[in-house]
Amino acid sequence: MHCELKTIPNLQVIVTLKLLISRKYAKEKFVWNTYYWTLTNEGIIYVRNCLHFPPEVVPATLIRRQRAVRDSTNCKAVRQEGFVQRRDTEGREMYRRQANRYVDKRGDVGSGTGELQFRGGFGRGNQYD
Template structure:
C-alpha cells in the first residue's frame, strides 16, 4: 500500500520513541496517538513485521507491535538517529536503593523468619481453646465411643439399592 512519506515517518518515529505500538482493528478511524489514518499504521507495521523488524500480537480487536533488535537498527538508520538514542522500553528505570527483605528488622522480614506472621496471631484460630484441650481433661462433645460409620456402597458399579 502506498503511504505518504510524512505519515510513514510519523509512524516510525512513534514506534521508535516507545518501542511498542498499538492499533485497533478498525480501518475507518484515525489513530488516537499518531495523527494519521489507522489503516496506514496497521499496513506500515505489517510491512515491518514481514521483514522481521517488529513482532505482532493480536488480541481483542487490537494489534500490539513490539520492536525487535533488528527493527531497532533499521529504524535508527531510516530515521538517521545516533546510537545513544534508544526507545523508552529499552531504558532501565532507576529505583531508589532499598535494603533486601529480612534485613534492618522490617515487618516483612519478621514474618518470613519466625516473627509474627499469619500462623502466629495473638488471638487467632490456633490460640483459641476450642481446638486445644488441656492434658487433664477428657474429650468433650465428640462422637460416642461405639460410633462406627459404614459405607454401604451404592451408586454406579457398586450394586445394591440406595439406603431407604
C-alpha cells in the first residue's frame, strides 16, 4: 500500500500500469521482487489528456535544474591577474625524499639468501599423505 493512497489496492495499480505497458505508454522493470515503472513521452501526454491537465504541467523529473553560476573571483586558486596558481609541489617533493631516505631498495631485491624449497601440491598429487 502507498502511504498516501490507502484506498487504492496495489492490484489495481499493477493492472492499470500493465494496460499502459501494453499500449507502449510505460516501461516496466522487475528487480528483486519489486516493480519499477516509468512513463514514456507518449504516456505523459496520454495521462495529461485523461486527467485534463494543461500542457504547461510536466513531471518534475523532466524539468531541468539550473545550475548555480559560480563566481570565479572568490576562488582561492585564481590570482588577481586571472592566472591559475600552481599547487605547492615543494611539500610533496620533501615527503618523497624523506620516505626514500630510510629504505634500502637494492638490498631487498632478489630471492634472498635463504635456500629455495619446493614442496608437493595438495590433494591427489601430494606425496606426504
